[in-house]
Amino acid sequence: TAALYNSTWQLIDATGNPFGPPIEFSFSAYIPTTPTPTTPPTPVATATPEQLEELGYGFEIFGCEYINTEWRCTVRLWPYGGAGGPYTMLVLDQPGGQATEFRGPWPAIYFAQARRCAAYNQEVRVIDDGSATDMSRHLYIDPDNYIEGGCTLP
Secondary structure: EEEEEEEEEEOOOOOEOOOOEEEEEEEEEEEEOOOOOOOOOOOOOOOOOOOOOOEEEEEEEEEEEEOOOOOEEEEEEEEEEEEOOEEEEEOOOOOHOOEEEEEOOOOEEEEEEEOOOOOOEEEEEEEEEEOOOOEEEEEEEHHOOOOOOOOOOO
């Protein structure tokens, strides 16, 4: 689109009197049309996250026996759920909050041990690197339930 601009100017002297004939200006200017915006690209749909299975661990207790003033059971541990691993399992059974660590292959074999007639109660933490999630719950073993004849003092 073109636009025409007209303007008339008059020169004046120091006393304010017109000096010479009026000067006429005329010019055309091209005003481009505003471009119609383009449709933005359709965003790529993000996949709906998979529903993860609840993270947890299973265990099996066997081979319990008395050893002097203590008892010991063999515990088979395995993680499950989350994104399917790789997993790390920590049994927080060491002094100062340290842990016995397992990184597979699964199942892992652990020896739970406590004073004679006392229950074993330690936290087990499972970490799933695949989903960046973790969980923990206590592993509780009452020797009366696993040693034939229940608790006996030495």
